Amino acid sequence: MAGAASSEIKRILKQLNIPPLKIKQIIVAVFEAEVNVIAHSYGGKIVCDFEENEITVQVIDTGPGIDNLELAMTEGWSTATDEVREMGYGAGMGLPNIRKSCDNLDIYTKAGDHTHISMRFTLGEK
Amino acid sequence: MTKGQRTSFSYRLPLLHGIMLHMKLKDIIEGVDGQLVWGESHLEDEIKRGFASDLMSDVLTILEDDILLITGLSNNQAIRTAEMSDISNILLVRNKKPSQSMIDMAKELNIALASTPYSLFKASGLLFAKGLKPVY
Numbered sequence: 625m626a627g628a629a630s631s632e633i634k635r636i637l638k639q640l641n642i643p644p645l646k647i648k649q650i651i652v653a654v655f656e657a658e659v660n661v662i663a664h665s666y667g668g669k670i671v672c673d674f675e676e677n678e679i680t681v682q683v684i685d686t687g688p689g690i691d692n693l694e695l696a697m698t699e700g701w702s703t704a705t706d707e708v709r710e711m712g713y714g715a716g717m718g719l720p721n722i723r724k725s726c727d728n729l730d731i732y733t734k735a736g737d738h739t740h741i742s743m744r745f746t747l748g749e750k
Numbered sequence: 751m752t753k754g755q756r757t758s759f760s761y762r763l764p765l766l767h768g769i770m771l772h773m774k775l776k777d778i779i780e781g782v783d784g785q786l787v788w789g790e791s792h793l794e795d796e797i798k799r800g801f802a803s804d805l806m807s808d809v810l811t812i813l814e815d816d817i818l819l820i821t822g823l824s825n826n827q828a829i830r831t832a833e834m835s836d837i838s839n840i841l842l843v844r845n846k847k848p849s850q851s852m853i854d855m856a857k858e859l860n861i862a863l864a865s866t867p868y869s870l871f872k873a874s875g876l877l878f879a880k881g882l883k884p885v886y
Contacts, residue, residue, distance in 0.1 A: 627830035634834065645813060648836060652810045655834045712823040712831065717807035724811075 626662045626711070629670050630655040633681070640674065642747065650679060650745050653725035656718040657683040657741060663708040664690075665739065677747050678727075684740045690733040697723065772796040773882050775839050775862060778818060781880050782866035782873045784841065788853050789862025795839055800882045802874045806831040812885055820877070822870050824848055829855045829863075838862060843870045 633654055637647045654670070661668040661683060668685030690696045697719050704714025723729050728744035776793040779786055786793065795816075802820040803809055809819060809831050818839045821828055824846035832840055840856075842848060842865040848856075856863045866873050878884070 625830070626827065627834065630834060631830070644815075644836065648813050648834075651834050655810065655831075656807065711825065711827045712804060712806035712821075713827070715805040715807045717805070717811075721807055721811060 626659045626713075627655060630658050633670070633672060636672075636674075637679075642679075646745070646747065649725050650681070653722045653743050653745075654681050654683075656721050656725075657681075657743070659713050660718050661685050663704055663713060668738075679745045679747065681743045681745075682740065683743075685738050687736070687738040689735045689737045689739055691735045693731060693733055772798055772816075773877070773880065775818075775864070777880070778839075778841065778877060778882070779864045779866075782841065782868055782876055784864050784866035784868075784873075787842075787848055787863040787865055788856050789839075789860075789864075792839060792862030795862065797839060798883065799885045800874065800877055801885045802870050804870070809835055809837070814885060817885065818877075818882070820870060820874055822846060824852065826852050826855055828852075829859065829861060832861050833859045840864070841866060841873065843868060843873045 630651055634647060634651050637650060665685035666687050668683060671682040673680040695701050699720045700716040702714050702716035708714040726743040727746045730742040733739040775795045775797060778797060797818045798816040799814060800818045800820055801809065801812055804821055804823045806827055812835060815836060817837050818841055819832055819837045820841045820843060822844050824842050828840060829852055839862045845867045846865060848863055
């Protein structure tokens, strides 16, 4: 079920006393990325690095990669199945929401390969 | 003013302008002829704004607090999204009946669940007319 990992990460962020608004911002991106892994990939993992001034979250799936990243970054563009849409997702806002929420976003993807996104969030004033 | 005389004057209460009206969850439920599914302890919650959507990605973009999520999406993902967005109150429209697993999840995450027989449009319209503010 989508959200189990994000829920766990949110719990950790709360324990670290990160400001609530920052947590929300981080979790929006992490949750969207988790939904993407579940909706579009064969599976994957989330790796979080907590540092004093920044948090980096890497979401690495096992494929099949994104065909056209530019399109995937476009608001409203989606390849989601009906099943995903019935869950309330697949509106084509995942990657755009991720881009808006993090301070730095790196995406590696290749069709036929896999997708690795790295989101950096700076703590303190944005 | 001497006794027996009356001066009529009107004083317009400035309450509705510029001051944020907060509605309580119980008033919201009453306003849409709804019923509480779970979350008696939330009935006195002060709700600042309402947001209506069946698209969870739209819900996730909201960073404000004390929101009522009005949605026709009656599945666990609605609860999960509320959890991620720190939303503690959900109103299900179109007479959607939440599943037991949805109710269990709401209990676990301490999120109030209410339902109304009205459509998303009507429920939102009624609450807007009663002073519930939009997010934008």
